[in-house]
Amino acid sequence: MVAREGPEAPATAVRHHGRVGTPLLELVGVTKHYGAVRALTDVSFAIGPGEIHALVGENGAGKSTLVGVITGLVEPTAGTVLLDGEPQTYRNPRAARAAGVVAVYQDPRLFPHLDIAENVFAGIYPRHAPGVINRAEMHKHAAALLARLGVDLDTRAPLSSLSVAEAQFVEIARALATDTRLLILDEPTAALTAEDTERLFRLVRGLREAGTSIIWISHRMEEIRALADTITVLRDGKHVRTAPAVALTEAQMVQLMVGRDVTLTRTAPPAAGGQDVLTVSGLSGKGAFEDISFCVRAGEIVTMAGLLGSGRTEIAETIFGLRKASAGTVSVSGVPVEPRSPRRMQRHGVAFLPENRDREGLITAFSVARNITLPSSRALSRLAVMKPRLEQSMAIDQIERLEIKTAGGNALVSSLSGGNRQKVAIARWLATHPKVLILDEPTHGIDVGTKVHIHELIRQLAHDEGLAVLVISSDLLEVLALSDRVLVLCEGRIAAEFAGDEATQESIMTAAMPQATAVAQ
Amino acid sequence: MSQVRELVRRRAYELLLVVLIAAALVWSANVTSYLSVPQLFDSTRSFVVPGLLALGLLVVVLQGEIDISLASTIGVGTVVLARLSAAGLALPLAFIVVLAVCALLGAINGVLVTVAGLPSLAVTLGTMGAYRGLAYLIGGDTGYSAFDPTYSSLGSQYAGIAPASLVLFLIVAVIVAFLLQRTVFGRQTYAVGSNPIASRVGGVPVNGVKIAAFTLAGLTAALAALVWIGQYGSARADNADGSILFVVTAVVLGGADIAGGRGTVLGTVLSLFLLGTLTNGMNLINVGGPTQTLVLGILLVASIGIPRAARLLLQRRARPA
């Protein structure tokens, strides 16, 4: 671990303000395993006092888990977090805050019914006496904090009246309400306008001058360029490199983020020329995506790549009737279908696997067999009475076909591993004989072995059985391994389209990054 | 042997109820000499009305909703029957009308909960009052007891040694069990109660399934209204007022999860029998209704609280290890 850290890691630890030699925060061998999933493996690096430290990596590289460990939200499996050289074990984020470590998340965790000032001070109220809130003081402080952030909000307005961007500033104000030594900002500019972003930059630089350290998590290269003193790259839960910002070019950074030695094989593309099965034209969803047009042919795998929040999931959900479209049409095999409900889309041969399979894709309290047969209930019944024998045989067929490892059809889904759960989720749709299969992050949180298996299955479904398959994936290697065609989404629009064999990790990354090209030019 | 063990594991709660029923029977037989098979059969009569409601409510609860307006629906049912009897309508026709009326009241609850998206507790709290008021509007505040004899046959006759109403209850229980275990609707009911989002994604018409459940509950209330008339020979707008809490208790004591997704007809029927045997035994030795209420409450709290307390203690112990 010392070797990997390299000589450049602690170099910036001694900037203007720190006690010489002691970094503000040091991570030593931090490891976090969730069952078989290795979210973090032996991560070690240091953050100096008064530095802006950019933390970069692909989705799923382990950034959020790392932030959780630093703020006491996640208990590490192994390793230590040192603040001022002292090992820390915070029981919860409140304890971390008391030590001056605060994180601001992308999705604000706030109280919609309470007013702005209370959101800033929930749990840390200014008080007249123990237990008695000084409301005047609270509003005054909140207003002052917001003024310092340069936003103009009525501190008495309820939080639910704010936009996401405004709520983000409220959360930052909350982070600054107490004495903060390390401020962690997770994708802070995702919902901000250019003007707000500039304001945030000024604030962050000001904090650095005052001696506060900042961990800045972002996908946007130009932000990192503009702000960071030091950059740490994570990949697959492992620490790749920590270097001064000046020592890394953008291209190098991208390469460090995506360069992996795992090989996911790619098969020969199919003979082209299948019929258009899923045709989407001019589809828009309010606030999420605009004017999306594409088609998926029979026997073809099309992937949608892009950053989180680029609108991919929303597009899939709209096609499947889970969200309202504000404009545009969807047709299946040339027949226009208004995507009003999942049931309707299912009857037209569209199947959808949500990313969060335990919450949205499966009924974990049900048995494997019942999960598999739920969408086919109608076909497995006569006069609304289920036929147990048909049901049983369908379940067994699918379990065998997908090689689902289960104690039997009656075993509960909750007893299965992630990969096998995903197979159950796929099985239940295959049993309905769909024409279109939409998969949102089909291998998220699944071990490598099963991953390969699921990839084979997806290829087989498309290439051998002629399904039109649309895959959403943040895993670039998966995108490259599966795609016959790649659509790159950026801020709710299709930013680029590549043939499967023309796409490279770098070209996809470049197209997916907002404004990245502008900086590169 | 392993099959027995499997049965014990999967049906542990139901077995517990059976053991408790047996214990209650033995206890009843020991403390009194009045206990006999005919006496037991006779005592079940008073449990048929709440029992029918419990079966309807079970379906609603399995979907993660609640309906506390059902006792008021009985009130509407009985006064409508009274009106129709007074008008000289034949029972089959009158019964169809009552079924339709009660189903409609249930469906109104369902529509308010699904289409308007309101919390079912608040909705049925509201309709509980509104339907009770409706019963008064239809029936006035005086009772009606000049029923045509056919109207009261179901609730008062015997089929062999068993009261006809008990047989009816068991038939309805079998039908509801069949609905839940063997039909598409049953599958969808458990699915919606376990995870409404995943159900929607899986193509389950969540709103339709919920409206159907509330309507079904209305139908069981209509049956209960007919039984009521046979048992008490009279109809008044305040019939069954206040009995809903007992019904909810029976469903929850039967092992149904109030949050939905878990529960069986067998559990509900057993819990009704347990409550019935206990009540009967306590009645025979002249234990007052209030004490019975106390026992009921302790049973309810203990049935839910003890397993959770045990789990909590186990967790506490496991943590330092």
Add this chain to the structure above:
Amino acid sequence: MSAVGAGAGGWIGSVLRLRFLGVVGALLLICAVFSVTADRFLSLGNFRTVLFTAAILAVAVVGVSFVMLTGNLDLSVGAAMGMTAYVSADFAAHHPGIGIMLVLIGPALGALLGLVNGFLVATLSVPSIVATLGTMSIYRGYTYLYAHGQQVTSTQLPSWMLNFADASYLGIPSFVIVAVVVVAIAAAVLRYTTWGRQLYAVGSNSEAARFYGLPTHRLMLTAYVASGAVAGFAGFLYAARVGTVTVVLASGWELQVLAAIVIGGISIWGGSGSVIGAALGAVLLATISNGLVLLGMPDYWQLVIQGVAIVLAVGVDALISRQTARVTTRRRALAAAGVPKSPIQVRSS
């Protein structure tokens, strides 16, 4: 301080305030209808009667509001009132020497009953509807056992207790003053104490509350204890008012209280609403029943109107929250549109 501008959020704030004003408006409307239709309605004496009836309900409503704000229910409130009323009265009958300290018995016993509820809901995480349904039966059943078929008659109660119930100060019935004081204290506690604000926080977003390290369990537990204590006080008031205390006192109040709270604008999911609104909900119910009596209408109309009012109230709440969500998405859309789109034209195929 000067940085605070008009702010973007006034709109929703005013809608929420409108929800409160809606209760006031409904109250005024009903008063207007009754003052035209029932000639005795608009008299000072009748006004006093309405408030007197509403007073005890309003007190009970205050307690349950604490629990409701955290997103839980308390169906045992009627039974808790019944038990505390009976025990207080019984104690007064057998220990006349206790004097004014008698007032404390109700709240103390109530707090204990609340503690049991809180233990079940907060510590054992039994769903609140089940837990309090069970304790409702237990508290009521125990009261019967305790009473042994007896009742406490007004002659056994200390005279100051009965006199207090009948007294008025400056023409205002004592109970109304007590209710106003209780509501005012509760409103202040909910607004100005960390405990009160954290109750709202837990109800508004329990996940965020846990995330920020708020003591969610302790807050729920103490909300039940407070609810029980207030119910105990309400029980004492009820005993003083009726004089003859029987074990069925306050039967069915749990639903009355719930109705008043829901009509008064406290969300059944917790996190929003005010105790003053809830108390006005109690006044609204009392006004309706009073007006109907004056009009000589059968009292079941009360049930119909009350039922429709509950459904309307939650309907309006749902509409507001949906409207809020819509505005938020629209704003999000605007914010997204504000991001300058980079002109990427790397389409290759």
